[in-house]
Amino acid sequence: MLMTADDYRDSLRAYAPRVFVDGERVESVADDPRLSPGINGVGVTYDFAHRAEHAHLMTAVEATSGKTVNRMLHIDGSAQDLLNKLEAVRLVCKVSGCAQRYLSHDALNGLFQATRRTDHTHGTDYHQRFLAYLHDVQDRDLTLGVAMTDAKGDRSKRPGQQANPDVYVRIKERRADGIVISGTKAIVTGAPYMHEFLVMPCRTHAPEDSDYAVCCAVPIDADGVTIVARPAGRPGEAAAKFSARYGQSTGVVIFDDVFVPHDRVFLAGETEEGGFLTTSYAHHHRQSCIGARAGFGDLLIGAGALMIEANGLDPDRHGHIREAMVDLITITESFFACGVASSVYCVDDPARSVMPDPVFANIGKLLLATKIYDMHKLAHYVSGGLIVALPGPDEDHNPETQASLAAVLAGREDIPAERRLEVSRFIEDLTASHQGGWYSVISLHGGGSPEAMKREIWRNYPLAEKTDLVDQLLDRGIYDQGQRVSRQPGRCCVRGCEAPRRITGEAAE
Ligand SMILES: Cc1cc2nc3c(=O)[nH]c(=O)nc-3n(C[C@H](O)[C@H](O)[C@H](O)COP(=O)(O)OP(=O)(O)OC[C@H]3O[C@@H](n4cnc5c(N)ncnc54)[C@H](O)[C@@H]3O)c2cc1C
Numbered sequence: 078m079l080m081t082a083d084d085y086r087d088s089l090r091a092y093a094p095r096v097f098v099d100g101e102r103v104e105s106v107a108d109d110p111r112l113s114p115g116i117n118g119v120g121v122t123y124d125f126a127h128r129a130e131h132a133h134l135m136t137a138v139e140a141t142s143g144k145t146v147n148r149m150l151h152i153d154g155s156a157q158d159l160l161n162k163l164e165a166v167r168l169v170c171k172v173s174g175c176a177q178r179y180l181s182h183d184a185l186n187g188l189f190q191a192t193r194r195t196d197h198t199h200g201t202d203y204h205q206r207f208l209a210y211l212h213d214v215q216d217r218d219l220t221l222g223v224a225m226t227d228a229k230g231d232r233s234k235r236p237g238q239q240a241n242p243d244v245y246v247r248i249k250e251r252r253a254d255g256i257v258i259s260g261t262k263a264i265v266t267g268a269p270y271m272h273e274f275l276v277m278p279c280r281t282h283a284p285e286d287s288d289y290a291v292c293c294a295v296p297i298d299a300d301g302v303t304i305v306a307r308p309a310g311r312p313g314e315a316a317a318k319f320s321a322r323y324g325q326s327t328g329v330v331i332f333d334d335v336f337v338p339h340d341r342v343f344l345a346g347e348t349e350e351g352g353f354l355t356t357s358y359a360h361h362h363r364q365s366c367i368g369a370r371a372g373f374g375d376l377l378i379g380a381g382a383l384m385i386e387a388n389g390l391d392p393d394r395h396g397h398i399r400e401a402m403v404d405l406i407t408i409t410e411s412f413f414a415c416g417v418a419s420s421v422y423c424v425d426d427p428a429r430s431v432m433p434d435p436v437f438a439n440i441g442k443l444l445l446a447t448k449i450y451d452m453h454k455l456a457h458y459v460s461g462g463l464i465v466a467l468p469g470p471d472e473d474h475n476p477e478t479q480a481s482l483a484a485v486l487a488g489r490e491d492i493p494a495e496r497r498l499e500v501s502r503f504i505e506d507l508t509a510s511h512q513g514g515w516y517s518v519i520s521l522h523g524g525g526s527p528e529a530m531k532r533e534i535w536r537n538y539p540l541a542e543k544t545d546l547v548d549q550l551l552d553r554g555i556y557d558q559g560q561r562v563s564r565q566p567g568r569c570c571v572r573g574c575e576a577p578r579r580i581t582g583e584a585a586e
Contacts, residue, residue: 084121114324115309159420187358193428222271224262268328281352290351292344296417334481363442374409387497415441449520
């Protein structure tokens with residue numbers, strides 16, 4: 078059954094999670110205004126699946142069941158699936174800023190691959206367990222939070238070396254009917270308003286830390302789970318029309334002796350495969366991040382163009398304004414193009430699914446992570462200072478100032494002052510408020526810090542192909558003009574090259 082946004086909000090009432098926001102216990106997640114922007118954001122992924130014009134992007138047929146499911150829960154079977162998912166994420170994020178639910182997709186796809194691989198190596202039955210879980214999640218159209226990033230403590234130490242063992246989630250006890258986990262996941266998107274958490278390892282663990290290589294599904298109101306979260310977006314702020322409606326809460330999730338039955342355990346000590354799970358999830362997730370931030374780029378491009386228009390400027394006549402807009406477009410579409418390339422050049426997995434090409438997925442994510450600051454700058458550049466200098470929205474209704482402010486703060490004659498001020502506040506909200514800072518940091522660190530992407534690019538790039546290419550050119554004698562006799566130094570040509578003189582001592586200074 079595909080839920081609507083209203084159904085989704087209602088479905089949260091069936092859960093009784095232990096949630097704190099701003100130091101207070103939340104009585105009803107579905108009804109707390111501080112969490113509403115986050116629920117609205119996820120809600121877009123539900124409502125859009127019911128719209129005929131979006132059905133090809135927002136729904137898909139699951140190969141293992143033949144059922145139509147929400148795209149955010151679908152296992153990708155082809156390059157076209159990856160392209161559709163990328164487009165779908167862009168679509169829902171350009172409406173909501175960040176629709177969050179694509180994390181469910183990314184974790185399910187990582188697990189689909191990793192459980193198959195673990196069974197193949199260890200003779201376990203994780204893949205069958207996972208398939209049963211996947212179909213249940215799809216049938217109930219759930220939203221899953223990804224509890225991967227551990228609190229980690231002292232970053233120079235492995236989990237087993239930490240003074241406080243609870244800075245990483247680990248298996249504390251193995252029972253006949255399941256496992257008991259404890260520890261802390263520090264940053265979980267949408268934690269209070271998920272249905273379940275997928276607990277996953279955030280790195281490859283050493284064999285002596287095998288209890289930390291754990292993956293399982295935990296309902297958000299399981300005994301022993303506490304969520305300490307921050308409000309989603311900018312609820313109740315009159316100056317932030319967009320972020321008062323759409324935003325994202327993140328939560329610290331504490332697992333305190335939480336029992337997980339075997340049918341919900343998908344990894345329990347297999348360290349190598351835990352590393353594979355982390356990485357495959359990361360490739361899927363980084364590709365999704367590309368779609369999400371391209372949607373954010375769409376918002377900035379649209380708002381920038383409207384602000385230029387309201388200011389009475391024509392980009393066709395003013396080269397510096399046009400150039401800034403072209404830069405903004407180029408950044409957005411260049412990382413999106415990496416998302417497209419990572420779909421087209423996808424990797425087939427023995428589990429019969431596909432994974433985005435790691436090099437392009439990581440380059441795209443790295444680009445957006447670092448270029449997000451330029452995107453903000455370009456939006457500021459074309460807009461002017463009013464975006465942070467504008468008096469608050471209460472002034473719009475002050476009979477003593479409203480008329481005179483509207484008269485002097487208008488730009489182009491045929492565009493009402495009110496429209497110019499709305500666009501100003503929209504740009505402030507997305508780029509210069511605490512929410513604007515949030516968009517920077519999620520772009521930089523969400524899905525892993527830039528160093529993680531650089532490592533994956535280096536690890537996966539076919540460098541040997543390039544050295545072979547040049548080797549072959551050299552072997553074909555491209556430089557010897559037919560006189561090359563040997564590759565050995567001193568005998569490489571008829572004259573014989575001499576080793577260069579080493580410059581030492583004073584001569585080198
Ligand atoms: C808004 C937001 C939403 C997020 N949502 C989720 C989510 O839903 N689920 C989830 O699991 N995670 C989520 N994350 C977490 C994200 O994946 C992490 O922020 C990211 O992996 C970096 O980890 P960290 O924040 O612990 O920073 P750190 O790991 O502390 O990194 C900080 C810096 O230190 C460097 N560093 C760290 N360790 C070492 C080391 N041993 N040696 C050398 N350098 C090191 C890093 O390269 C980086 O530059 C989210 C993050 C944000 C900002």
